[in-house]
Amino acid sequence: MEFKAWFQCINPDCQNRYELTDIVYRCRECDELLEVQHDMSLLKKRSAEEWRELFESRYRRNEWPYGSAVWGKRELVCPNVDNENIVSTYEGGTNLFWAERLGHQIGLNDLWVKQCGMAHTGSFKDLGMTVLVSMVKQMISGGKKIKAVACASTGDTSAALAAYCALAGMPAIVFLPKNKVSLTQLIQPITHGVLTLSLDTDFDGCMKLVQEVCLKNDIYLANSMNSLRIEGQKTISFEIVQQFNWEVPDFVIVPGGNLGNVSAVAKGFQMFHDLGLINKLPRLVCAQAERADPLYRSYKKGFKTFDSIQAKTTLASAIQIGDPVSYKKAIRALQAFDGIVEEATESELANAVGRANRTGLLCCPHTGVALAVLEKLVESGEIKKEDRVVVISTANGLKFTDFLSKYHTGQIEGVQSDYAFSPIELSAKYEDVRKAILERIEV
Template sequence: MISIPHLRKASRLFHSNSFKKEPISHLKYASLLPLPPQKKKWVSMQEGGTRLVPSLAKENVLYKLEFENPTGSFKDRGSQVEISHAKANGVKDVVCASTGNMGASISAYGARAGINVTIVVPKGTPQNKLKQIKSYGADLVQVPGDYSAALKRTWEMVVHHPEVMLTGDYPLRAHGQKTIAYEITEQLGWKAPDNIIVPIGNGTLVYALYMAFQEMKEMQLISKMPHLIGVQAENCNPLQLAWKQNTTHFVPQKNPITIAGAIACGNPVYVQQALECIRETKGQIFSVTEKQMRAAKLSLAEKEGLYSEYSGAAVQAIAENKRFSGKTIALLCGHGLKE
């Protein structure tokens, strides 16, 4: 969380005429991000400013189209902060573990910054995502096993090469992803939605949204917190099972197999934070089957004209089949062409 004095200063900026006139974008909220002080070191591709589109089928649902970001996923928000720090600190090499989207994003921002990038992915990562990563000139390492195996490999690499910066689902990225919540709230006329449906892999996004809404509440920009509604694939659902058992303890799931590769994290990095955030906002966690995700991906395209990867299909499965009271945001985090 940002310090209280800093939030008060940012709050004054939010009420200024110049801020109100500025178009919505990720960097519009730069004062609330842990960016390097030297703006010339910031690495940006004008990420953010993604549209909020009303559903045609469900009156109270709006889709946040995060696949409109430069590399086709919400990961660009966190990469902007991480790679800006790498450039500001003179880092020449970075490494990242990924199921695909984050690897593509770090590779693109690294290319723009002139930084060498190594991406470690589990074998079986979708070919379209591998092609995208390699197209940016990144070194690609595929490891047997799941995301946890890829993560372990990056830690080993950094231990042997301490000059290499570790990027991924860590604090800088979490702060970068907060801007999704700020954009949604401003797009709704500075009113928090009642619910946000979020796909859960490592849990970083849930934690980021919670931090942002807490900051807005502290700044008195909003009066209430939205309910955070998490969704996992039934074939990879450690948080959903912990939620169901009303415990903070969870059993890691090794080598999960699901079509929703973007959220195939059997041992989530932010598991405790995600569970706490959802409980504090009186939210819920659901899991969906492979069959439900396949049907929802088609439904989203046929009924709404939106083409999302399977993490978004998981969100759609809940958005179209569950009833929530009040304005509900469904996050579509990656483009369907990626899988």
């Protein structure tokens, strides 16, 4: 059976369509963002049970390319790509971690952390990048003139783009805000041999510049305003449902910066619901850092207006974005999912990481934002003890060892590290070692 997908303008008064092979990021008529639409009538010709059986038969198997948790759902993601043009690292299938100890500490019986950072490049961005780079390879094979693929990034997008373009043998360019990404994030595109531009501006400045460069130079834009990325990222929701044996959690909490992931998670659940694979939708929560919180400010006004802001420096550097491209999609998703937007201070997010890591997790600061927001919603009674809650952990904590080191040595200005822990320096003598152990651990 042949399935179909296309770009469509999100403006309900326009809804212009474009082929997925068109190099277009905004509607040429009204300048609104686009999204990928699928021919649902064709997809519904298979029953929900047939889809479940197909997806279960492919999940984490070795038949190319279906072992990937993205391409195992290719009919629902991007049916327009031929298998020989798929660029994949066997992405997805990341651990859904039962955070039992942490849940009990904050008053929940059923807390889970979707560890999207357990990925090829250490973040959820792989899920979207496999779709985008595969589609670029498809376009080039069909004769499209594309010199390179480029993105603006706060670290994780550039790492994913660099890896997937290196795998495909495709030139790539990354635009990074100078001194605003971790060393680990900076070294990833460099080690893949990708042209890395460190610019004296913030992410929003990089974003404006990369759009201009792509428009004028036959370079393909890889940021999440390109809705091909969203198609891969929506598989986070597919995975959660499948990992819960086709059940749906009550709440899903997503860190929000450029806001593509909020709409992606919503889109995944909605698509499964429309196909009859699930019978309810979760409530969606967007968690923002207080220093970069334009969506939270809009939410407090009932989404009647949205104003971009100048984001301030935050420990959650990947979501330090004051002018998010996908805010309209995010607002639409939150309204459809009875959504909530909440924010976390620097102290709250840092200590949420400190607390969580004491229970066996290894969180990035952006996951800390989501966990801090979770604590607030539990304290307010919005989230109940018996609710099943999933927190989306977007990146691997090992990308942020500088943050973790400063937290545990009390070097983060304005933050009291409530869960700091330090090594004990001793002489290499048995009695000194024994004394130190007995003072701290009941043996």
